[in-house]
Amino acid sequence: MDARSSALARTARPGVLRRYPQLTISPAILVALLAGWWLATDVLGAPTYVLPPPQDVLRALIAGLTRSPWDRAGYWYHAGVTVWEAVLGFAIGSALGAVLGLVLSHWPILGKSWYPYIVGFQSLPKVALAPLMVVWFGFGLEGKVFITAIITFFPVLVNMMAGYQAVEPERIELARSCNASELHLLTKIIIPSCLPFLFAGLGVASVLSILGAVVGEFVGASAGLGMLLMQFNQSMEIAPLFAVILLLAVIGFLMSYAVSLVERRYCFWAQRSNATART
Incomplete structure (x- = not known):
């Protein structure tokens, strides 16, 4: 009987692959992608101006990262410029999206009036707006931050409005029956309920x-990884071009991971409830 119970417990316990896919499956996918890349270049003979060998890209990446952070010929200086622009635009756009999402959801007449215009503005291609930002703000930091803010604004707005709609009306009615103020409803019920949706955005x-x-940076910049991409593309330096693309992918992953760390800190209760629901 004990042997049967232990066997059932082992089968019910999730395996390593299911519990830690980021430590098992993700590295396997990376190895498969690198192997396919190497086969395409060194075995199948893909032209280097189309797909450079991975070892050339690695050498270009190491050469750019081993330079001084203040050396404009290296990657650290330009990565710092791009990250600073992205962080500022992300902070401004996310704050505006979260606040406006609450306002438009709390007063439905405002939401119905303004939402079509917001969707219409979001549908505009941001690449087409970039030259206009140069006219308005010049080639400085402000234009890049503005473009980043309007790109990051909409996902946060939509998720915040979805979170507001997901708040259980019974909880609000119960709080109001206990003479809860609007500020109490906002800070104790509405915003905590919106947090999982907010972090998704x-x-x-x-x-x-x-x-x-x-x-x-594509439109006009004197520094940044986008400017390096344009320079390498114009000079047909394909290996450094791929190196910068990989660096941008890593930066994007790190920013997303930073958001997930904050979510674990301030929205842990939602993750626990989801885990309980899955079990």
Whole structure:
């Protein structure tokens, strides 16, 4: 009987692959991608101007990262510029999206009036707006931050409004029956209920913030990884071009991971409830 119970417990216990996919499956996917990349270049003979060998990209990445952070020929200086633009735009766009999402949801007449215009503005291609930002703000920091802010604004707004709609009306009615003030409802019920949706929007916006900064640098910039991409593309330096692309991917992952760490700190209760529901 004990042997049967232990066997059932072992089968019910999730395996390592299911419990830690980021430590098992993710590295396997990376190895498979690198192997396919190597086969395409060194075995199948893909042209280097189309797909450079991974070892060339690695050498270019190491060469750029081993330079001084103040050396404009290296990657650290330009990465710092791009990250600063992305962080500022992300902070501004996310704050505006969260606040406006609460306002438009709390007063439905405002939401119904303004939401179509917000969606219409969001549908505009941001690359087309980038030259206009240069006219308005010049080639400085402000234009890149503005583009990043309008790109990160919409995901946070939509998720905040979805979170507000997901608040259980019974909880609000119960609080009001206990003479709870509007401020108490907002801080103790509405905002905590919106946090899982808010962090979902912040996770998307954190990745889009890198895109916004790079788009702004494409149009006009004296520094930044987007400017390096344009330079390497014009000079047909494909290996450094791929190195910068990989660096941007790593930065985007780190920003998304930072948001997930904050979510674990301030929204742990939602993750625990989801885990309980799955079990």
